[in-house]
Amino acid sequence: MTEQAGLRERKRQRTHDTISATAIALFLERGFDAVPVADIAAAAEVSKPTLFKYFPTKEDLVLHRIADHSGEAARVVAGRAAGERPLAALRRHFLDGLRDRDPVTGLNDHPQVLAYHRMVFETPSLASRVASYTEADEAALAHALDPRGGLPARLAAGQILVVQRILARDNWRRLIGGRTAAQVHRPAVTAANRGFDQLESGLAASW
Amino acid sequence: MTEQAGLRERKRQRTHDTISATAIALFLERGFDAVPVADIAAAAEVSKPTLFKYFPTKEDLVLHRIADHSGEAARVVAGRAAGERPLAALRRHFLDGLRDRDPVTGLNDHPQVLAYHRMVFETPSLASRVASYTEADEAALAHALDPRGGLPARLAAGQILVVQRILARDNWRRLIGGRTAAQVHRPAVTAANRGFDQLESGLAASW
DNA sequence: TCCAATGCTTAACCGAGTAAAGATTAGCGT
DNA sequence: ACGCTAATCTTTACTCGGTTAAGCATTGGA
Numbered sequence: 001m002t003e004q005a006g007l008r009e010r011k012r013q014r015t016h017d018t019i020s021a022t023a024i025a026l027f028l029e030r031g032f033d034a035v036p037v038a039d040i041a042a043a044a045e046v047s048k049p050t051l052f053k054y055f056p057t058k059e060d061l062v063l064h065r066i067a068d069h070s071g072e073a074a075r076v077v078a079g080r081a082a083g084e085r086p087l088a089a090l091r092r093h094f095l096d097g098l099r100d101r102d103p104v105t106g107l108n109d110h111p112q113v114l115a116y117h118r119m120v121f122e123t124p125s126l127a128s129r130v131a132s133y134t135e136a137d138e139a140a141l142a143h144a145l146d147p148r149g150g151l152p153a154r155l156a157a158g159q160i161l162v163v164q165r166i167l168a169r170d171n172w173r174r175l176i177g178g179r180t181a182a183q184v185h186r187p188a189v190t191a192a193n194r195g196f197d198q199l200e201s202g203l204a205a206s207w
Numbered sequence: 208m209t210e211q212a213g214l215r216e217r218k219r220q221r222t223h224d225t226i227s228a229t230a231i232a233l234f235l236e237r238g239f240d241a242v243p244v245a246d247i248a249a250a251a252e253v254s255k256p257t258l259f260k261y262f263p264t265k266e267d268l269v270l271h272r273i274a275d276h277s278g279e280a281a282r283v284v285a286g287r288a289a290g291e292r293p294l295a296a297l298r299r300h301f302l303d304g305l306r307d308r309d310p311v312t313g314l315n316d317h318p319q320v321l322a323y324h325r326m327v328f329e330t331p332s333l334a335s336r337v338a339s340y341t342e343a344d345e346a347a348l349a350h351a352l353d354p355r356g357g358l359p360a361r362l363a364a365g366q367i368l369v370v371q372r373i374l375a376r377d378n379w380r381r382l383i384g385g386r387t388a389a390q391v392h393r394p395a396v397t398a399a400n401r402g403f404d405q406l407e408s409g410l411a412a413s414w
Numbered sequence: 415t416c417c418a419a420t421g422c423t424t425a426a427c428c429g430a431g432t433a434a435a436g437a438t439t440a441g442c443g444t
Numbered sequence: 445a446c447g448c449t450a451a452t453c454t455t456t457a458c459t460c461g462g463t464t465a466a467g468c469a470t471t472g473g474a
Contacts, residue, residue, distance in 0.1 A: 047423050128339035151377050158373045162365040170358050202409020254454050
């Protein structure tokens with residue numbers, strides 16, 4: 001299917017990556033709001049309309065990385081082993097993420113990753129877009145939990161994602177406080193298990 | 208204290224209300240994105256910079272109503288009767304809101320209110336700002352639950368608000384479906400109690 | 415080798431939001 | 445009632461995000 005990429009496709013991919021890398025480098029250096037997109041376009045050697053064909057908004061230059069993970073919880077649930085309960089699959093996946101230092105768990109202490117997260121959280125226009133991604137995730141997870149998408153499934157989806165979000169944020173806060181990922185890993189696992197235990201006891205037994 | 212308002216203050220208030228009312232009327236008529244702020248300024252008979260001194264962004268013209276309710280959950284918890292548990296106070300307050308058709312519960316079927324909500328949910332820039340208001344609410348509620356703001360309090364705050372948000376959204380969806388607030392009230396109360404029961408069983412007994 | 419589609423650039427534009435400079439006007443002391 | 449001061453409004457012009465149109469270059473296939 002996607003065997004032979006084709007020159008056009010490869011070039012397109014390269015341009016995409018160049019623009020994104022250039023943008024994030026400039027943003028981290030000077031701050032999101034202090035860098036005009038014209039500067040990014042110039043540095044990446046493309047025109048402004050071209051830049052906006054690759055990334056529909058300035059925010060997407062930063063957030064496409066996060067957007068790529070969108071719907072992950074729903075996929076985990078949809079692709080779980082037969083007989084496994086959704087919450088069990090999600091717990092396992094989150095713990096795996098902690099072990100692998102997956103940035104979405106907040107437990108990645110590479111300076112670039114920390115700086116990236118700080119920028120996202122501290123720039124209002126970025127933070128508010130991230131928040132609205134979560135709502136899309138919620139709808140997808142609700143659908144994975146129950147294709148009819150009833151109120152119980154939506155409630156469960158909302159609670160699950162809010163717990164994951166807060167756990168991740170907490171991990172990130174500890175890293176910002178100066179600790180290493182290795183130091184934070186154990187308490188993060190404990191906190192995650194407690195959070196999922198809370199979900200287990202609050203949610204219906206079928207999930 | 209605020210006995211004598213002063214002409215200046217009153218005029219300021221009138222201008223504020225005029226701009227807001229003019230803006231919302233135009234938005235509901237033509238759609239948020241289709242109305243330039245210049246039109247609003249002209250219709251409200253002020254200059255564009257003046258408009259932006261009253262409302263820092265175009266979105267605020269719509270959302271200041273919602274922003275005014277910001278931190279409500281935290282206030283309910285902070286001002287609860289001595290000996291009352293936070294979750295009990297929040298449950299009561301939500302049920303009171305349903306009875307009083309408080310728009311924040313989603314159970315208000317006035318056409319203008321429905322149209323307003325539809326606009327907020329269906330306009331991306333508005334929806335994403337509302338989502339980020341929720342995060343501020345969350346921090347405030349976490350602080351009201353536990354001034355030290357530990358992880359358990361943040362988890363509880365997040366879960367409580369997400370449940371309230373989904374309950375409200377569900378009520379609104381039923382009204383959009385054509386039912387009246389009177390018809391939806393009883394199932395809304397049932398759903399709310401179920402939601403709060405879930406919270407009670409998931410969260411620590413002290414809340 | 416030629417053609418058609420694709421994607422690029424330039425140039426001009428729209429709308430949100432801000433800054434500077436001057437005109438008005440409320441509030442207050444006399 | 446008079447005039448000063450400070451707040452507030454208006455005008456003008458600007459920056460920046462994002463879009464549109466027209467034309468030019470390149471790719472990949474016949």
